Amino acid sequence: MNTMYTSYFKVAWRNLGKSKTYSFINIGGLAVGMGVAILIGLWVFDELQYNTYHGNYDRIAQVMQHQTFNGEIGTQEANPAVMAEEIRSVYGSDFKYVVQASWNYDHTLTLGDKMLLISGSYFEPEVPHMLTLEMVSGTRDGLKDMNSILLSESVAQTYFDHADPVGKTLRIDNTVDVTVTGVYKDIPYNSSFYDLKFILPWSLYLSQNEWVRKMKNPWGSNFTRTFAMIADHAEMEQLSAKIHDVKLNKISDEERRYNPIVFLHPMYKWRLYSEFKGGVNTGGRIANVWLFGVIGAFVLILACINFMNLSTARSEKRAKEVGIRKAIGSMRKQLVVQFFSESVLIASLAFVCAILLVLLILPSFNTVADKRIELPWLNPTFWLAGAVFTLFTGLVAGCYPALFLSSFQPVKTLKGTFRAGRYASLPRKALVVLQFTISTTLVIGTMVVYKQIHHGQSRPIGYSKDGLVSLGVTEEVHKHFDAVRTELVNAGVILEMAESGSPTTSVWNSNGGFDWEGKDPNQAVDFPNNAVSHDYGKTVRWKIKEGRDFSREFASDSNAFILNESAVKFIGLKDPVGKIIRWEDVPYTVIGIVEDLLVESPYAPVRPSMFHLSTHRENIFLLKLNPAVNAQEAVSKIETVFKRVNPALPVAPTFVDQEYSRKFGDEKRLGTLSTFFAALAIFISCLGLFALASFVAEQRTKEIGIRKVLGASVSGLWRMLSQDFVVLVLISSLLAVPIAYYLISDWLAQYEYHTEASWWIFAVSVFGALLITLLTVSYQAIRASLMNPVKSLRTE
Known part of the structure; x- marks a missing residue:
């Protein structure tokens, strides 16, 4: 038995060697398809494995809330700072851990002359246990002391090289000294806590922010995050419903209008199911997982179709082999096994080539996809999956050729009278x-993705982001704001400078408590409300x-509002300039x-927003660079001036146009990957056309010779051989257009501000398919047309 199977593979190897061009195309096409499938498979696996690094990930959740503002239900991560303590005190038996946390942002960590900006958060002490951090040194209980810190392994090496940092001291934000009590392994890239490079105690946060402890209404401000790990006996959905009213029971009747609904959002849903509309989880990135999974399957199917077409294109060359084998006693079953052996051998060779292709492409793929994927060389599951994948591909690709070629009748093939029936080509044409x-x-689909990106990028944003630079505000520079601004303006490097509570690319603060003439007293409102300095408008160049x-x-501008157009429409005031809007019972006059x-998503409506003058230090410096000065020189001068005023902290300027472009990151990645996959799909399809063209040319060799003898021109023969393929592509276009229209309409519907699927996109795609078809088929058609008719008509 083993000898028989060995002979199958020997014959298969000889057949590959007989036709090197055919073998190269067949293996190459299948390798490309398998390579794409492997890449997408690794990407999908990475997405599905997100956050599984944390041992308790199926029992960890983020406490979130739905609230009704401006007539719509919104969903937010932010909670009051007392949320964790309330859940612990009321529902403590249902939870193993409940921890309060700050947002993750950059802090300066200083050790001697070494001072760097590192991202980290303040957490309550149980978080290392909840996240199952793997400790390199120290202990998970290291956050119990207020002046302690846990470092990631990479940060520890940056500051202490290979020495044990436990017990050593670092200075945070040039304000307080903390002692290193533990070092944990870096959290992998496919975790929501990847940027958690250090952890500080929540008690230190409270000591540094006295206003939190002295809040008159601690339930009225949402500015922290809350994470929880449910107890072993608890069920996530039931417990989520149980804490439904935890906030509603603690707020005033006035605040009840917002109807806060607290719920648990499980960690296993954070990555793929993170979108909420109207208080309902509508999915999220899971749509991309399905999309690319389907694309990977389709690209592999395209490669398998090529194998089928190339195999059947050589049918007449293998017909006599089949006839002889049957004449000397081979059963059809044995021939089927023979042809399947060939396809599995080709699939195995293609798999090896596919792995090499993946190794070559993976670095670029990771850059585009924003991933850190590696081939799991030492994982036996990967190789087992690869073996199954190769066998499956070989069987799928070889099923049609095996059944087709093994069905030849030996008498006809040996007499040379074998011809396929008139409908024999239909399966190949259908493929x-x-x-x-x-x-x-x-x-x-790819063209529509890029059209949507351009649609968002060309949307008016209401300010000038060119040459606009943002910097984090420090107390020292804030105190010397006028002097710093004057020096930079006089130096000619900036045109204007201002402070702002929020950056121009996101909302950091919103408020309720607004009232105006004609407002429904039962309406709950919440507006982005940005505190700015006097020259904010001149700096951002708003209109x-x-x-x-x-x-x-x-002087009265200290109690004044400037509204955006959306706020005017929402409020409904006629001639709003000069009208009074009360905020927490304090009257503010609308002056402009x-x-x-456009601060948030470029694909969503702009929210009603307000601007008022700041009364204290804000979060962001905005500087408008002088376009007459080199940007690099201007930034260097800004850094010099800021460092002179505040030498203890690093200066990290950010260009607003770069921050704004990040809003298109997901769409750009989707567009780039779609282009890559679409190009490969076209390439593989062209190989399929090449296979069918070679088959047709082989089948009609004598017909072409007769037509040439009777005076047919090369162009006429080219037209005759090409028209069938044009018809096939036109049929495929008629099928593709409605399918694509349905799919892209569904995709565009997720964006409130979106482009339309213009007719020219379909026209260009169809024309491009026809052009590529003609270019692909022309080689075989012209080659057959130029063949010597004497050779074509010669009988054997």
Whole structure:
């Protein structure tokens, strides 16, 4: 038995060597398809494994809340700072851990002359246990002392090289000294806590922010995060329903209008199911997982179709082999096994080539996909999956050729009278139609993705981001704001400078408690409410539509609002300039209306927003660079001036246009990957056309010779051989257009501000498919047309 199977593979190897060009195309096409499938498989696996590094990930959740603002239900991560303690005290038996946390942001860590900006958070002490951090040194209980810190292994090496840092002291934000009590292994990239490079105690946060402890209404401000790990006996959904009213029971009747609904969002859903609309989880990145999974399957199917077409294209060359084998006693079953052996051998060789292809592409793929994927060389599951994948691909690719070739009748093949029936080509043509339907659909989808990106990028943003630089505010520079601004303006490196509570690319603060003439007393509102300095408008170059900007000439501007256009529409005030809006019962006069500033998603409506003058230190410095000065020189001068005022902290300027471009990151990644996969799909489909063209040319060799003898021209023969393929591509286009339209309409529907699927996208895609078809087929068609008719008509 073993000898028989060995002979199958020997014969298969000889057949590959007989036709090197055929073998190269067949193995290469299958390798490309398998390589794409492996890449996508690794990407999908990485997405599905997100957060599984944490041993308790299936029992960890984030405490979130739905609230009704401005007539809509919104979902947020932010909670009051007392949320964790309330849940512990009321529902403590249902939870193993409940921890309060700050947001993750950059802090300066100083050791001697070494001072770097490192991202980290304040947490309550149980978080190392909850996240199952793997300790390199020290203990998970290291956050119980207020002046302690846990470091990631990479940060520890940066500051202490290979020495044990436990017991050593670091200075945080140049304000307080903390002692290293533990070092944990770096959290992997596919974790929501990847940027958690150090952890500080929550008690230290409270000591540094006295206003938190002295809040008159601790339930009225949402500014922290809350994480929990449920007890072993608890069920996530039941417990989520149980804490439903934990906040509602603690707030005033006035705040009850917001109808806060507290719930648990499980860690295993953070990555793939993170979108909420109207208080309902509508999915999220899971759509991309399905999308790329389907694309990977389709690209592999395209490669398998090529194998089938290339195998059947050589059918007449193998017909006599089949006839002789049957004549000397081979059963059809044995021939089927023979052809399956060939396909499995080709699939095995293709798998080796696919692994090499993946190794070559993976670094670029990781860059585009924002991943850190590696081939799991030492994982036996990977190789077992690879073996199953190769066998499956070989069987799928070889099923049609095996059944087709093994069905030849020996008498006809040995007499040379074998001809396939008139409908024998239909399966091959159907496969080509399927190939180009998939490929054209991918091309249309890719073009729509880029059109949507351009649509968002070309949307008016209401301010000028060119040459706009942001910096974190420090107390020292804030105290010397006027002097710093004057020096930089006089040096000619900036045109203007301002402070802001939020960056121009996101909302860091929103408020309720607004009232105006005609407002429904039962309506709960919440507006982004940015505190800015006088020159904010001049710095960002916003556009005043009505009224005026803030001015130092008017002392009354300390109680003034500037509204955006969306706020005017929402409030419904006619001639709003001069009208009074009360905020927490304090009257503010509307002095101006500005064009909507696009601060959040470029694909969502701009929220009603307000601006008022700041009364204390804010979070962001904004500087408008002088376009007449080299940007690098300007930033260098800014850093010098800031360092002179505050030498203890590093300066890290950020260009706003770069921050804004990050808003298109997901769409750009989708577009780039779609382009890559669509190009490969077209390439593989062209190989399929090449196979079918060679088959047709082989089948019609004598017909072409007769036509040439009778006076047919090369161009006429080219047209005759090409028209069938044009018809196939037109059929595939007729199928692809409605399928693509349905899919892209569904994709675009997730964006409130979106482009349309223009007719020209479909036209260009169809025309491109036809052009590529003609270019691919022309080689075989012209080659057959130029063949010497004497050779074509010669009988054997």
